[in-house]
Amino acid sequence: MKINHGPNLLSTLQVKASILMRRFSKRNRMKPTISSFQVGFCLSLIIFSALFACGKKQITSPTDSLYLSGELKNATPESQSINPDMLTEAFQYAGDISGLRSFLVVRNGYIVGEKYFGSASADSIYFVRSVTKxxxxxxIGIAIDRGLILDEQQELSDILDLxxxxxxxAKGRIKIKHLLTMTSGLEWSCW
Incomplete structure (x- = not known):
């Protein structure tokens, strides 16, 4: 036996579905938002990347790389092939970004410019949580791509002069993988 509900059932279902969709979309409509911190962070990365890409020297082997074992030294932007006017413009632009606390430009292992905003200083510590990862x-990806690190199984003692x-x-036996997964066992209790 064939049951025919006819056009009335179909139109009734369409009307009910339409009403439900309107109610659902009004109730759960989300406006896309982006915080000033997100904008500032993205712009800082873009500006830093643009300034970083302006140089001519490329690291070709691990012996050319910089092993940090203390404070970075300062250098003029010109000595590191960075246009000082563009750097000044970048700092001015960064100063207009709400929530941005600091902007540091390092080139070839030298600080070529740094600017702090609001109450921030070179000694300020920020609770950035998962941004660290x-x-x-x-x-690490950049270092592997450039051949400075072999892979994530390499130990710190192979890379750094501990x-x-x-x-x-003991800390030299920590592998890159441990740093990437935040399972190195190192404790940081500044907070």
Whole structure:
């Protein structure tokens, strides 16, 4: 036996579906938002990338790389092939970004410019939580791409001169993988 509900059932279902869709979309409509911190962070990355890409020298082997074992030294923008007018313009632009606290430009291991906004200073510490994972992942990816690090299984003792940094041998056995997954066992209790 064939049941025919006819056009009335179909139109009734369409009307009910239409009403439900309107109610749902009005109630759950989300306006896209982006915070000033997100805008500032993205613009800082873009500006830094543009300034970083202006140079001619490329790191071709691990011996050309910089191993940080203390404070970075300052240099003039010109000595590191950076246009000082563009750097000044970048700092002025960065100063207009709400929520941005600092802007540091490092080229070839030298600080070529730094600017702090609001109450921030070179000694300010920020609770950035998971941003650390993203930054570490980006930097490790760049280092692997440039051949400075073999892969994520490499130990810190293969990469860093731990003795000159005053770091014990046990920490030298920490692998890059541990840093990427935040399972190194290192404790940071500044907060």
């Amino acid at each position: 993203s930054v570490v992942s980006i930097l 003795a000159s940094m005053g770091i014990d041998e």
